[in-house]
Amino acid sequence: MSVEVIKPGLLTSLQDAGRRGYAHLGLGRAGAVDEPSWRLANALVGNRGDEAALEITLAGPTLRFQQDAIVALTGALIEARVEGQPLPAWSTCFLPAGSVLRLGGMRHGCRSYLAVRGGFDGAQVLGSRSTDLHAGVGPLHGKSVQSGDVIAIGEHAPAPWFPHDRGVQALRWGLDPQPWLDYAREPLALMRGHHADALDDASQRALFTQRFMVSKDSNRTGNRLDGAPLRLRQPLELISEATLPGTLQLPPSGQPILLLAEAPVTGGYPRIGQLAAVDLPRLAQRRPGDTVSFRETTLDEALQRLGERDTSLRRLLQRIEQRLESA
Amino acid sequence: MTFPLADVQIEALAEDAWLLRFGDTIDADVNNRVHAAAARLRANLVNVECIPAYASLLLRFDVTHWLDDDGRFCAERLQHVIAAAWNASSSTETAAREVIIPVWYGGDAGADLPEVAAHARMSADEVVARHVAAIYRVAMLGFAPGFPYLLGLDPALAMPRRSNPRTSVPAGSVAIGGQQTGIYPQALPGGWQLIGRTPVRLFDLAAASPSLLQPGDHVRFRAIDQREYERLAALASASA
Numbered sequence: 001m002s003v004e005v006i007k008p009g010l011l012t013s014l015q016d017a018g019r020r021g022y023a024h025l026g027l028g029r030a031g032a033v034d035e036p037s038w039r040l041a042n043a044l045v046g047n048r049g050d051e052a053a054l055e056i057t058l059a060g061p062t063l064r065f066q067q068d069a070i071v072a073l074t075g076a077l078i079e080a081r082v083e084g085q086p087l088p089a090w091s092t093c094f095l096p097a098g099s100v101l102r103l104g105g106m107r108h109g110c111r112s113y114l115a116v117r118g119g120f121d122g123a124q125v126l127g128s129r130s131t132d133l134h135a136g137v138g139p140l141h142g143k144s145v146q147s148g149d150v151i152a153i154g155e156h157a158p159a160p161w162f163p164h165d166r167g168v169q170a171l172r173w174g175l176d177p178q179p180w181l182d183y184a185r186e187p188l189a190l191m192r193g194h195h196a197d198a199l200d201d202a203s204q205r206a207l208f209t210q211r212f213m214v215s216k217d218s219n220r221t222g223n224r225l226d227g228a229p230l231r232l233r234q235p236l237e238l239i240s241e242a243t244l245p246g247t248l249q250l251p252p253s254g255q256p257i258l259l260l261a262e263a264p265v266t267g268g269y270p271r272i273g274q275l276a277a278v279d280l281p282r283l284a285q286r287r288p289g290d291t292v293s294f295r296e297t298t299l300d301e302a303l304q305r306l307g308e309r310d311t312s313l314r315r316l317l318q319r320i321e322q323r324l325e326s327a
Numbered sequence: 328m329t330f331p332l333a334d335v336q337i338e339a340l341a342e343d344a345w346l347l348r349f350g351d352t353i354d355a356d357v358n359n360r361v362h363a364a365a366a367r368l369r370a371n372l373v374n375v376e377c378i379p380a381y382a383s384l385l386l387r388f389d390v391t392h393w394l395d396d397d398g399r400f401c402a403e404r405l406q407h408v409i410a411a412a413w414n415a416s417s418s419t420e421t422a423a424r425e426v427i428i429p430v431w432y433g434g435d436a437g438a439d440l441p442e443v444a445a446h447a448r449m450s451a452d453e454v455v456a457r458h459v460a461a462i463y464r465v466a467m468l469g470f471a472p473g474f475p476y477l478l479g480l481d482p483a484l485a486m487p488r489r490s491n492p493r494t495s496v497p498a499g500s501v502a503i504g505g506q507q508t509g510i511y512p513q514a515l516p517g518g519w520q521l522i523g524r525t526p527v528r529l530f531d532l533a534a535a536s537p538s539l540l541q542p543g544d545h546v547r548f549r550a551i552d553q554r555e556y557e558r559l560a561a562l563a564s565a566s567a
Contacts, residue, residue, distance in 0.1 A: 022537070023378045024376070024378045024379065024542050025468050025472060025473060025530075025541070025542075025543070026471060026472045026473055026530075026538070027472040027473075028470045125532055126532065126537060194338055208467045238351075239352065240380055240467070240469065241345075241346065241348070241381070241382075242340070242346060242381045244340060244341050244344055244385075244387075249339075264469065266380050266469035267469075299339050302342055303342050306342050307379075307398065
């Protein structure tokens with residue numbers, strides 16, 4: 001049972017929760033940049049939770065399903081049609097064998113997730129089906145999805161949700177994407193980094209007042225932020241140390257880079273901030289041309305918000321499971 | 328964000344990560360102690376990733392494993408484990424493993440060997456003799472999977488990076504960048520001075536441990552000729 005890629009879209013890759021335990025060997029985690037959306041997509045198709053989904057960037061692929069499939073789209077709201085019929089996002093949908101799913105653009109946001117019941121069964125590499133595009137490590141030879149790729153769908157129990165009609169259809173309930181999508185352009189919460197004090201006075205103020213713009217040179221490694229350059233009081237001679245997703249680093253150009261899922265494991269640029277983890281998915285949904293601004297937060301507040309987010313995500317995942325069981 | 332702990336600076340880098348900083352220079356003694364402490368922390372902490380760099384160590388943990396009954400993060404318990412590991416570690420502890428890496432120096436394999444020799448004011452043979460004489464330590468891996476930053480280069484061989492980095496350096500290239508030497512595990516853009524090439528695969532996804540080198544390993548180089556390089560390269564690709 002598999003899916004054939006007719007058109008790959010702009011940048012589509014297999015992602016799961018990421019590859020853990022290899023950072024000391026120079027290989028980071030990769031994984032879905034908007035992790036809650038990835039989790040919710042899996043939940044909507046009744047997956048266990050760690051299956052790989054397709055992460056779709058800005059413009060989606062065209063896919064032919066060779067067998068009946070149950071799918072769900074989350075993340076940024078993306079145009080989706082099967083034989084001309086629109087497919088609702090954030091819902092559990094049935095596609096009969098032979099369906100061609102055409103995914104188009106997204107008006108807001110940057111990344112959508114397509115999960116399939118059983119999961120996209122690309123080969124596990126070092127315990128994960130995530131693609132590290134930069135290192136070239138992962139299923140599909142560590143590359144993004146290409147035309148002609150055939151991706152297997154994992155084995156799964158049949159679901160009783162669509163017993164009658166064999167046409168394209170969706171369950172009558174879906175999720176409200178509102179809590180998980182950030183179109184409000186709220187400032188993102190940033191903890192001051194180790195080298196924030198080395199910024200000159202104007203740049204220290206600008207960090208929390210300036211509106212940056214996401215550069216078109218952004219990718220899964222990081223979002224480059226354009227704006228009036230941030231300056232250090234004097235150049236710092238730094239030795240490389242660990243970096244993480246969410247690290248805001250400042251190269252000599254003065255245009256900061258906010259690292260995402262494919263953050264290099266070490267770096268030698270000044271670290272001027274660390275984004276609250278709870279705001280990473282919101283950053284990942286900002287597309288080139290979108291604005292980004294920061295408000296200052298503390299580790300305690302960041303931990304508290306992360307705990308609250310995880311609690312509400314866990315409750316929602318349970319509710320989806322119960323609802324699918326009773327459907 | 329920072330807590331003092333003897334000579335260790337602990338910075339909460341993120342919700343699930345602490346950076347332990349032991350210095351701010353590239354220093355072999357400090358780096359030795361980093362690896363000694365890393366080994367102890369790996370042995371004593373379950374479910375914690377331990378990522379060494381030159382003078383620092385990143386601990387990345389699952390926050391939910393470190394919450395007390397009231398859901399508060401047990402910072403003091405973690406600090407205690409770190410302090411014990413650091414205090415028990417010394418800069419004279421040696422690595423558990425030594426890896427010997429065969430290198431074809433010069434010729435097509437090391438295009439920059441003549442420039443390195445000229446810069447060091449010695450013959451190419453002398454450069455090679457000094458490069459194989461040293462015992463190196465894997466200070467950290469980074470830049471690309473399996474790329475080792477090696478400390479221990481003979482200071483006479485130090486040379487700045489090329490002003491024009493190459494767009495593609497061949498896999499296996501052994502190179503000098505400043506005070507360090509390193510090995511490119513795969514074809515990559517790079518600005519280090521190329522002095523030779525190894526047929527050994529540094530990063531192999533099919534291997535039980537994907538990286539030939541681990542942080543803290545000792546490394547020595549052994550000079551081989553082009554024929555031996557080709558023989559070993561053929562063996563490596565046959566087993567792949």
